[in-house]
Amino acid sequence: MSSEMREDLREPALISPLSEEISLRRASELINSSISSSYSILSFPTKWQLIRDKLEQLNSNLAAAADGNSSTDNSALTAFLKPMITTLNDIQMLADRCSDETYSGGKLLMRSNLDAVSSRLELIIKHLTQIYASAILSRSQAIVLTRPAVGANREDMRFYVKDLFSRLRIGDLDMRSQALTILKEILHEDQKYVRIVVLETTDSISLLVNFLEFGDMGIQEKAAGAVSVIASFDSYKGALVTGGAIAPLVRALEMGSEVGKEEAAQALRKLTENSDNVWSVAAHGGVTVLLKLCGNADSSGELIGLACNILRNLSSVEEIKKFMVEQGAVSAFTELLKSKEETIQIHALELLCAMALEDASLGHMVVGEGVIEPLMKLLDPNSSYSLKAREVALRATELFFFSSIDLINVLMGCGFLDRVLFFLKNGEISTQESGLKIVCHLCEIYEEAKKVMGDAGFMAELVKLLEAKSFEVRELAAEVLCCMVPVQRNCRSFIQDDHSVNQILRLLNPDEEKSVTNKLLLSILMSLANSSNGRRKILASGYINHLEKLAEADVVDAKKIIKRLSSNRFRSILSGIWSL
Structure with missing residues (x-):
């Protein structure tokens, strides 16, 4: 569609009956003149024949549409007079140049210009055909169709969609607004409508894309809402992209109303889930617009959240991520961590x-921007942050600070382990699981952390978690204990607690010889059995029979522990059935 036609769609001209009559007459004169001139043109004969055929069809349709309207205020018809006359003037100008063969810019450019006006003619003809056929020339003449019931047959649905798009093409502002409202509703209601709109309705996507830049904000908002619904379906994202939706969506995000921005952001979030569309958003200035939006204090939490999601999709491309960093994304989003809104x-x-x-x-750049303070606030046991906020903060802490021992020491100096221990004692299962994964990782990379955790009272809490309802929590707790107990001072502390040693033996399951949990518990007992005090505590447990049964079942670690218990002074306590 030409820029003139797009402009005309934004601000339909108010033309008096007299000026309309003059314009119709002028259009007819131009058509007849162009048809007549085209016969004498020798160059590009095929293209001029095609243009001539379309001019004749246009003349016929123009007369039919005008005759079919009894109203003196034909806003639907007059809406296209300006772009129509502009196109006809362009055709006459091209005819004059081809007649005297003055190809300004060369034959290639002339060929391109002829193709362009031919396409513009085609679009105008389609619109005039719809005006003539639809009988929706003014609001007073409109017949409002009843929306098909849920489960209606496809033909009824298709007919209803066709009627909606007729209203969108030629209706007044109120009619278009109502049609877009209904369109969004039915797209949500049934996926069949989405297919009919995208695949079976002529120029549907181009029309919705044009409305994204309509002069009326309400129309923009509703068009963006309809586009957002279509973008929810992977099968139809390509139609939106090839239809040119991304550029106007970015502009709506920059200059639209608050509602329009949110609808546009929803659509872009869905479109950028496909990495192929990421570059297109960036190429149309999307990164800058999104960063500016996030830095705007007047932006709603919902809008900033959507913008973050889009930028997250964009950052999957390394070059775009670098550009984001250059534009100050790290400092901008570290600053957002100080927001009063948890969602932000x-x-x-x-x-x-x-x-x-x-x-x-x-x-390291994020750490340098001062991320530790807001992270510690999110993890403060006395704060009222949600479960999700805690879990995200725990994952972020691991990601940002576990890359070096120096950063780990900084973290531990801020009371991080005390916070994790609190959540292991009082948190929900998911938070406990997140905390256990982090301390397990910490034990793997930093020996000193095991001693600090032992002194802080982690082992007693880990023993309690061995009976948690969650299998993952039980297994992770056992894994962390396996890392901690071999440390000499932790081992001494563990042995001094009669309950802990007894609990390990009690939880051994003789019926699950090869379970991961059994293997981890046996590893803990192996460490305890290295000391005489540890062996005494194991032998004194009322659940020593669990260990014996596993040894009888040829579980290697159980047999090794029994061998240690059976040596020297302990040998007489047990039967001599162990041949190792």
């Missing part, structure tokens, strides 16, 4: 984590 903090933190994943230098 969560979205900003998730974005920073996504950007820093597998990028240690960027993680």
